[in-house]
Amino acid sequence: MSLTTEHARPSYDPVSLSPLSFWAKSPAEREEDYAVLRRERPVSWHPPAEGSMMPPQEGGGFWAVTRHADIAAVSKDPETFCSGEGIQMEDVPLDILEAVSSFLATDAPRHTKLRKLVSSAFTPKRVKKIEDQIKDQARRLVDHLVETGDCDFVEHVSRRLPQWTIFEMVGVEDQETREIATHAADGMVSWADEDVRAGREPAELLTESLMQLINVALDLAEARRAEPRDDLMTNLVQAEVDGESLTDEEIAAFFCLLSIAGNDTTRNTISSTMRQLTLNPDQRAYLVEDYDARIGTAIDEFVRWATPVMTFRRTATRDTELQGQRIREGDWVVLFYASGNADTEVFDEPGRFDLSRTPNPHIGFGGGGPHYCMGNQLAKAQLRAIFHELLTRAPDIEADEPVYLAGNFMQAIKSMPCRLNLG
Amino acid sequence: MACIKVDYDKCTGLGICESLAPEFFEVSDDGNLTLLEEEAGPDALDDVREAVAGCPTEALSLKE
Ligand code: HEM
Numbered sequence: 105m106s107l108t109t110e111h112a113r114p115s116y117d118p119v120s121l122s123p124l125s126f127w128a129k130s131p132a133e134r135e136e137d138y139a140v141l142r143r144e145r146p147v148s149w150h151p152p153a154e155g156s157m158m159p160p161q162e163g164g165g166f167w168a169v170t171r172h173a174d175i176a177a178v179s180k181d182p183e184t185f186c187s188g189e190g191i192q193m194e195d196v197p198l199d200i201l202e203a204v205s206s207f208l209a210t211d212a213p214r215h216t217k218l219r220k221l222v223s224s225a226f227t228p229k230r231v232k233k234i235e236d237q238i239k240d241q242a243r244r245l246v247d248h249l250v251e252t253g254d255c256d257f258v259e260h261v262s263r264r265l266p267q268w269t270i271f272e273m274v275g276v277e278d279q280e281t282r283e284i285a286t287h288a289a290d291g292m293v294s295w296a297d298e299d300v301r302a303g304r305e306p307a308e309l310l311t312e313s314l315m316q317l318i319n320v321a322l323d324l325a326e327a328r329r330a331e332p333r334d335d336l337m338t339n340l341v342q343a344e345v346d347g348e349s350l351t352d353e354e355i356a357a358f359f360c361l362l363s364i365a366g367n368d369t370t371r372n373t374i375s376s377t378m379r380q381l382t383l384n385p386d387q388r389a390y391l392v393e394d395y396d397a398r399i400g401t402a403i404d405e406f407v408r409w410a411t412p413v414m415t416f417r418r419t420a421t422r423d424t425e426l427q428g429q430r431i432r433e434g435d436w437v438v439l440f441y442a443s444g445n446a447d448t449e450v451f452d453e454p455g456r457f458d459l460s461r462t463p464n465p466h467i468g469f470g471g472g473g474p475h476y477c478m479g480n481q482l483a484k485a486q487l488r489a490i491f492h493e494l495l496t497r498a499p500d501i502e503a504d505e506p507v508y509l510a511g512n513f514m515q516a517i518k519s520m521p522c523r524l525n526l527g
Numbered sequence: 528m529a530c531i532k533v534d535y536d537k538c539t540g541l542g543i544c545e546s547l548a549p550e551f552f553e554v555s556d557d558g559n560l561t562l563l564e565e566e567a568g569p570d571a572l573d574d575v576r577e578a579v580a581g582c583p584t585e586a587l588s589l590k591e
């Protein structure tokens with residue numbers, strides 16, 4: 105061992121973000137730990153995440169980036185901090201990573217070309233076109249909710265609108281297949297949760313979910329090759345990159361990425377917001393007083409508060425330095441979005457749910473740079489539509505204590521009872 | 528007058544700029560950004576500044 109050429113690592117930080125027990129805490133408890141790191145050791149070294157499916161590398165670990173400004177700087181410097189070596193904070197088998205991540209886990213120039221194949225469906229004009237349909241769908245959902253009465257909010261509301269929206273765009277038509285695909289997409293991000301796993305090994309749940317998603321994707325691709333329609337799957341089967349069509353694997357990976365990114369994120373933002381509106385009646389009253397004028401600003405606070413994506417990883421492409429820490433080529437650098445969104449350097453009283461917060465430069469959709477959330481405007485259109493319907497038709501609706509999913513990636517609410525209080 | 532510049536290598540065509548200043552920016556159906564006006568007068572400057580600041584990829588700049 106030569107410590108002269110390879111400088112020694114710092115010791116592992118006493119505030120550990122690696123164990124499953126850290127991720128089993130409530131968001132507020134995790135924030136206490138983040139606050140210490142942000143204040144005292146903004147870039148810190150940690151052992152490999154516990155519970156990974158792969159054996160941890162010896163002496164391995166990751167750098168945790170907890171301040172808003174540093175998360176933004178890393179996100180905007182893809183040449184130094186790349187995505188092509190993986191984006192999760194634990195080692196995921198490479199074939200699984202490739203099968204599900206599509207352009208999320210690639211770098212320029214390939215990233216640019218792949219992303220472009222679908223990004224044109226997410227522009228302001230295209231989102232506006234589908235916005236009326238989203239509103240109709242939100243209305244139907246709330247009709248159904250009012251008929252149902254008190255129930256699980258996640259199952260009856262927050263799960264349904266994102267599912268409808270993303271599969272309508274991609275082209276999955278029947279409800280049964282939409283359910284299968286949503287369930288499988290959930291499985292991809294739930295392997296750390298014992299409830300969801302129900303006795304299976306993490307890898308078993310992942311593989312099973314992945315096979316289901318791939319099957320749905322390939323059936324749909326075949327159908328669109330035979331009979332093109334006006335949907336994203338048709339774009340994909342007709343697309344060419346550098347003169348070549350996409351392979352079945354690539355098409356399936358697009359489908360997996362869209363199914364995962366389009367469902368869980370928006371779902372959890374809707375659930376989290378319903379809970380916050382229950383806990384902060386003054387903020388609810390403020391919003392309802394002039395919904396159309398205030399919802400735009402409020403939505404950024406919904407997303408800041410929910411931060412459904414808690415972490416993504418980058419890999420250093422060269423030796424560099426961050427907050428005085430020497431990062432080596434190949435090192436893992438994990439961005440803690442939830443921490444950045446509570447950074448007092450940027451947000452006044454971050455612990456307040458403040459629907460009039462302006463400016464609100466949250467990093468819930470990412471810290472900027474080439475991977476910035478492609479669905480941000482689509483998500484906003486859904487949030488606007490669903491809370492309009494809910495707050496008009498069930499103005500006194502309340503949500504009780506949520507049940508959180510275990511894991512280090514999605515801040516996900518599995519279930520949450522709601523009471524309509526329709527009087 | 529302020530002059531708007533786009534770095535097309537950085538732009539990912541999501542049109543956050545378009546939602547903030549539609550008279551200046553338009554992402555067409557092929558996903559490419561078109562600059563509708565290159566110069567922003569004093570009336571429009573606030574909107575354009577917001578669009579420049581709102582671009583997540585730092586693809587926009589303003590020469591005043
Ligand atoms: C409130 C809801 C949402 C949140 C908080 C969210 C959050 C994020 C975050 C944090 C990233 C990573 C950014 C980065 O690495 O810098 C991302 C990327 C992405 N999101 Fe979202 N997302 C949401 C909704 C959606 C929706 C509805 C879609 C629709 C398909 C979507 C599609 C994507 C895609 C495709 C990427 C990968 C972009 C790339 O790698 O170039 N997201 N999102």
Ligand code: SF4
Pocket residue numbers: 533537538539540541542543544545552554560581582583584585586587
């Ligand atoms: S906001 Fe930035 S990245 Fe998006 S279209 Fe406008 S210039 Fe391009």
